[in-house]
Amino acid sequence: MKKYLYIFKSELMTNLQYIFDILIGFISYCIMIFIFLNLWNYIYSDPSEVIKGYTMNQMIWYVIVTEILWMSLGSRKLNRKICNDVRSGNITYNITKPYNYVEYILFSHLGVTTLKFVMVTILGLGIGLIYLKSIPTLSFVKVIGVLLSCLFATIINILLITALGLFSFFIEDASPLFWLYSKAILVVGTIFPIEFFPAFLQPIMKYSPIYAVSYAPAKLFVDFSYPKLLEAFIIQGIYLIVAFLLTHWIYRKGVKKLNVNGG
């Protein structure tokens, strides 16, 4: 475990050197929030209106939180790195080292995400406060609960994206699988809460990865309750174990097919 914490720390320190690149990435976040502010402003003709159990403020805070999770993840970069590692044969450098590739990816990418998460969260909360002039009231314990849910969501997301990237062992370019995954998360998990979908789809979505990586932390932020926290931790815990085992299984299967020519 110590070696993985060291990988996490070194990646975090490296990213501190490139803080300007992270700041530039804020522009994309601001654009998305700006679009959704306009969109929900248009949909809610009156700010006090309640649609599917959400006020306009709750809806905008929901999108701010889900976008924080998605933007700080740097999912495209992670997918590209894994696909390139496999396709170019660079993965052989990792195989020969005394760590597991999946765990190496997980901890090194957590290092990248942590710094971004802190910075995008400050920005997101700032935009929300300036625009909405109010923030959901949460006690210290509740804030810790939401942050833990965000951490689990990020770990599950990294593992699932890694699993998709590792499909490059079997098909030359696994990026299209990632496109679909990212759009599903973006459209189904980021823009709308589960309650906005037809009633027959809601139970399915509640047990889908979308609940674990997007809905649960955002819902806790806008409408916290301890039963919801417990439910979120149980579902995220199950997904964490499943995603971990699945990623290792794909890696083990894939690495047997690895064939690197020359150097």
Add this chain to the structure above:
Amino acid sequence: MLTEVKNQIIVTAQSIKFALQREMLNKVTFLTNIIFMILNNACFIVQWIILYSLKDNVGGYSFKQVLLLWGMAAMTYGISRFFFKDSFELSEIINSGQLDNYLVQPKNVLISCITSSVEVSAIGDMIYGLIMLFLFGLKPHTILLFLFCGLCGALVIVSIAIIFSSLSFWFGKTEMLANTVNSLMTNFATYPEGIFKGLVKILFYTILPLGITTYVPVQLISHLEWKWIIFIILGTIFFIFLAFFIFYKGLKRYSSTNLMNARI
């Protein structure tokens, strides 16, 4: 003059053809990229189905018009990324000195540079654009207008990319700025103009000309009016000339980095 234009068109067509053949070497990857891009774009229909279940009209657009908006955005994106992919890498090409490769060729530097590779998944975008047009309602004049507006819109998007990338001739590393403008063009293009208010609308008809690339074309295909066709033609010509002017103005400041590499 005409022979020169003809030769340039032949060379450009050959360049795109060979780039496509290179990408088609792995047929499975080639087809997967196209099919998954269509599915990827189709995911967004869910978003609009939900929004229209809440309200009959979003930003002055009916559901069918939003499909057309998406179709137009996908078509312009697809044409620009397929035929002129390297216009979105131009800043990096200028900074890394790779422009040397095109300067020694006896053809137009800018056109040779931006048409030297293709983005396969952009074929999926173009097909998706046509599917959306089909869902909107196929009529002979809508197909022609759609293809015409798609081409003009793509040329405007490419021109904007060239203009902002060319700033690298003066200010060095400006790819972040160019990438940001390109992503602004893509993100705003898929939302109805009517949901935005104030200063943003002015941007849509100036430095982010989404008016020409998507908003006016959607109005034009919904209700044919000749004044909008003239507006699109004049707007497209203006941006193309501006792009060429700024690129060649900047090219005078270009100096080689003596980079040695092989183009395969």
